[in-house]
Structures are given as structure tokens and as C-alpha cells.
Amino acid sequence: MLDESTEDDRSLAARIARALAAQIVSGALKPGERLRQDQIAQAFKASHVPVREAFRRLEAQGLVVTEPRRGVRVARLDPSDVMEVAEIRASLEALALRHAVPKLAASDLDRARQALENCIGKTEVADWEAANRAFHESITTPCGLPRLNAAIADLHRTSARHLFATWQTLDWQPRSDDEHRAILKAIEAKQVDTAVELLSKHVLEAGHALAAALEKQ
């Protein structure tokens, strides 16, 4: 999930799922939009079989919903879902961080510092999202728990979708990086409880901001 180039691209279904996921996250495919299997098969010069497999992957990630005998459509966005994802992310990233702190190597902290710097001055939402995600992953993935890391990566994907859907490119104002800095400081001081608490609050607050913005639309 981290390094996208190493991800399983060996099957056509996996490639189609990844391409569709990117389009859903970016907003190119709108919430509620129907995904017709034959049409998508044509677009990817494939048959309907790998397309259907891709649908099952996307369904598991919560990016599409299947209505039996009526096909699949892009999952709808609502503020309650935004907050639910934020709550789950806060819980799981907190758990991951707690396990990661004792294992953090100097290179992990370097990555975190670098990602923190990269967040600064980003005017494009997509650029900021990538740097923000890199920061979160740099401090959580070293927990070494594969299921947990996969679950968090899935939630990040959905969070990114919420972000792109809410803030348009033009009126995007990056969040202050004070919270990231405080989290990193606590980690460097090996104050696990403080770091976990700060990370959890940070994710929840970001979720609140997103949900509030979505309400206004």
C-alpha cells in the first residue's frame, strides 16, 4: 500500500481495481455514479470477468456498493461516514503508533521529518495529501502489523476521497503543521502516551473539519 509500484499489479483485475479506485478517490467518478461492467471492460480493453473481480475488491474497500441484479455504483459520501472513518482511523493509528514507537529506527524518524517538511507550503490538495499520508505512514507502518497497516491504508484512501470531495483545488488552505510537529516531538522524546493521544486527537479533529465542510456543501 505504501510503495504503489510494488503493489500487486500482476493481474488485470488488480490493475483495473487500482485505476478505478484512483478515479473514485480523485472524484473523477462521482458518488452514486453507475459503473457498467461492459463499458468499463471496453475502456480497459478487457472482458467482463476481471472487471467483476475488480468490483469485488472495490466493494471490500467501501469505494463502491453493489445492488444485486442492478450492478455497482460509486459509494455515496455523507458526513456521518466521514466521521466514522475518522474515528476508526484514530483508534487504529493510535494502536499502530503505540506498537511502532519502540521499534522506530533513525531512518523512520528521518522519513517523518522529511514528510513534515513536505507538507509545508503545498498549494495543491493532492500534494498536501500525499505528504500528510507519508507522515502518518512513516510513524505507524513500523509497527510491523500487516493487517493493521492494510486496514489503515484502506482508511487513508477513503479519507483522501473525503478530502478531495470537500476542498476544491482553488480554495484549499493547508492545515497548520503544529499538530504534526507536536506528535513528532513526543515520539522523539519517547513519550508514547502523549504521542498516541496527540495523534488520535489530530485525526479526529481533521475528521471534524472535513465533516463540517461537507455539511456546508
Added chain:
Amino acid sequence: MLDESTEDDRSLAARIARALAAQIVSGALKPGERLRQDQIAQAFKASHVPVREAFRRLEAQGLVVTEPRRGVRVARLDPSDVMEVAEIRASLEALALRHAVPKLAASDLDRARQALENCIGKTEVADWEAANRAFHESITTPCGLPRLNAAIADLHRTSARHLFATWQTLDWQPRSDDEHRAILKAIEAKQVDTAVELLSKHVLEAGHALAAALEKQ
């Protein structure tokens, strides 16, 4: 996930996935065993297309792993995975319970008491597992958070697999129901923090017991 009869059984792929999941959880399909798509298609009198879709569902649930160009096999069981699932379950059930307590209706508490009673005196592991799961679900699903409930249900499935793999039917000795009773008591007294803390510890301890038993094998 809760009431299995209402689950989506409309597609053949969903039915195949459910049947295979049940066989993997029960242990009828052994860890590491190859699942040949043509063989399974024959067994279900189906073609390979819905079988492949079923594989994608099972993959998302962590019950099988896909090796590109080499097919799928039943996911292996190791003590580290048991503990990881327990940790994630503890976090997410705690979150669910926190949201559920203020919403719990009298009927939910009745269900919980009934499930608690049903745990007593069960000699078959499968019976105890069903009653235990009913207890946990009775107090967490009322949180009303669909993603969270689905994630917890998936983890319960995997926990059940760990349980069935570890304890054989003959030497199964049910855990004491004291912990369940204490959790319920705290919920009834609306002591949210206490209840959440007890539930989290309870899930972790059960995980430890399972992991230890698996180490011994």
C-alpha cells in the same frame, strides 16, 4: 453479518464465498491448502467466474492469500496473527461500545443477558463461540456505525477460526463468564469508561490465551 439469513445471498459468488468461509473457519479447509478454481467450480456446479469473485471476497477478509499465477491458498495461522487480530478487535470493540452505550435499548440489554446465559455450560466449542459472539454483538452493534460493525464482524470470523483451530472439541473448557458479567454490570450502571476498559482487556486476554495455546501445538 449479524443475521446470516439476511445477508446478501443473491449472487452465486456471495454464496460460494460464504460456504468457503465457513469451511475455512471451521477448519474443514486446512491452512496452506490450495483452492483450485476449477475443482471448486465443479463442487458448486458453477463456472470459474463466480469462484474467482468469491476468492476476491475471501482475500479481503484475510481468509485466503493469492499468489499471482499460482492461485489461492487458505491463509496460514500463526500466533502473531492471533494477537494482531485480538489487538485490533480490542480497539474497535472498545470504540463501538463507547458509541453504543448511550444508545442501548432495553431489548439490547435483554439480548446481552440472554447471550451471557447461553454461554454457560456449553460443551461444544462451536456453541460457545456462537453465544460468545452474540454477547459481543449485542453490546457493540447498537453503535450504529456500519463500517465499524462490518470490520468487527470480519475480525470475529477470524477469531472464531483461531479458536476452532486451537481448541479441539474434546478438550474444550469454556472460559469463565465472570468477565462478561462484569462488562454487563458496568454497562447497566452506565459506567462507560469502566465497561470499555473491561471489554478491551477481556478481548486481549482471550487473544493471549489463544496465541499461547497455538504456540504449544
Added chain:
DNA sequence: GATCAATAATAGATTATCTATAATAATGCC
């Protein structure tokens, strides 16, 4: 006995075809 080529098995994918269902259009009825 190890190495490499030939062979077999099968995952992954295509294509054409079929059925069942849901949405839409057309028809009859009051």
C-alpha cells in the same frame, strides 16, 4: 547427482452465448 530442456497442469483471460431481472416504453382500459 546436478542441470537444463521438454512436457503437463493450471491460473488468468477472452469470446460468444444464455437467462433473469429491472427499467422503460407501449398498450389497453375506465
Added chain:
DNA sequence: GGCATTATTATAGATAATCTATTATTGATC
């Protein structure tokens, strides 16, 4: 004319036969 009911159509879901590419296995060679 407006409305319920019945064709029609589009498409999801599924099948079957077939094809290719890759992995695994066997056998021959040194």
C-alpha cells in the same frame, strides 16, 4: 386524458469452450 398493466429492452449475472502464459514436473544429458 390519466392510469394500471403488459411488452420490450438493456444489462447484470452466469455458462462454456477456448486460448495464452507461467509454474511445476518429468526426463534426458553431461
